[in-house]
Amino acid sequence: MNKLWGHFKTITIHKLLVGKLCFKCGLYKQGLLHDLSKYSWVEFSAGVKYFQGNRSPIDKEKEVIGYSKGWLHHKGRNKHHWEYWIDCSPVGLFGTKIPNCYLVEMFCDRVAASHIYHPEDHTTSGALNFFMKNQDHYCMHPESKQILKEMLERYAEKGLDETVAYIREEILKNQ
Secondary structure, three states: OOHHHHHHHHHHHHHHHHHHHHHHHOOHHHHHHOOHHHHOHHHHHHHHHOOOOOOOHHHHHHHHHOOOHHHHHHHOOOOOOHHHHEEEEOOEEEEOOOOHHHHHHHHHHHHHHHHHHOOOOOOOOHHHHHHHHHHHHOOOOHHHHHHHHHHHHHHHHHOHHHHHHHHHHHHOOOO
């Protein structure tokens, strides 16, 4: 499969899956607008160049040139990434509190990415395992990190339907 078609297909399927999950949670606008920046030239061209099919091209681009132009563009325009919410003060960088609607979109994004990059061996614990393996370097507000972790744990233990019900009734109830 050529890299252009492979990348286009991967990001489009991912976008549709996240949209479907966002709709289930009641986040209709976010479901429609999710990851539109991936079709911009800076993100799309890097995605095609570093496409591998089994993991994010962002990781490959970082390995090759030391950073990712596509990722720098993406994280600055998409509020469902914890990196969007980093601020600085005289004492250093810190994670600001992330609004729950973007934490839920982050949850949907992680679940969809787990499906996309691990289609043969996908489990409900895949997104939680990835979070647990990487959370030590996340510069996230502690409360936001805990809410995301709770959603991923619930998904791993109880599945999607119960997690979506919890999200709608508890996390997004006042939004």
